[in-house]
Amino acid sequence: MARKFLPSLFNKKIQLGTIKSVENDNTGDYSEQFVSQLSLWAYPQKRAIGQTYKLLNTDFEDSIVLVVRHNSKINDQLKVIYNGQQYNIINLSSDDSLNYMAYDYLTVKLSEKVK
Structure with missing residues (x-):
């Protein structure tokens, strides 16, 4: 049986999209910017302390x-904006079953910007 979550747990808004080169109307220069493709409500799932220890020294x-x-539009090439910060999707566990309440688990990591 599929796990069911209370709707009240989905209390964080996230944006999924891509990074594209966008022209600045004032200067004519191009800069890399996040372009949102979809917006979803998310539940940030907590990890048990044992799970946290098992993840040490891994990606x-x-x-x-x-x-x-x-949502079938989600793929691991998209970027995620969560709490005002940009994240990369490092693992996507998508539920393609025909269950009424199907969930996707996005494992995201804060993106490191190279200067």
């Missing part, structure tokens, strides 16, 4: 798991 060490209602 998932400083990651967050966001649960959203299943």
Whole structure:
């Protein structure tokens, strides 16, 4: 049986989109900007302390798991804006079943900007 979450848990708004080169109307220069493609309500899932220890020294060490209602538009190439910061999707666990309440688990990590 699929896990059910209370609707009240989905209390964080996230934006998913891509980074595109956008022209500045005032200067004519191009700059890299986040372009939103969809907006969803998410539930930031907590990890148990044992799970946190198992993730030490892995790519998932400083990651967050966001649960959203299943959406076929989500892919791991999209960027996520959560709490005003940009994240990369490092793992996408998508539920493609025909269940009424299907959820996607997005494991995201804060993106590091190269200067």
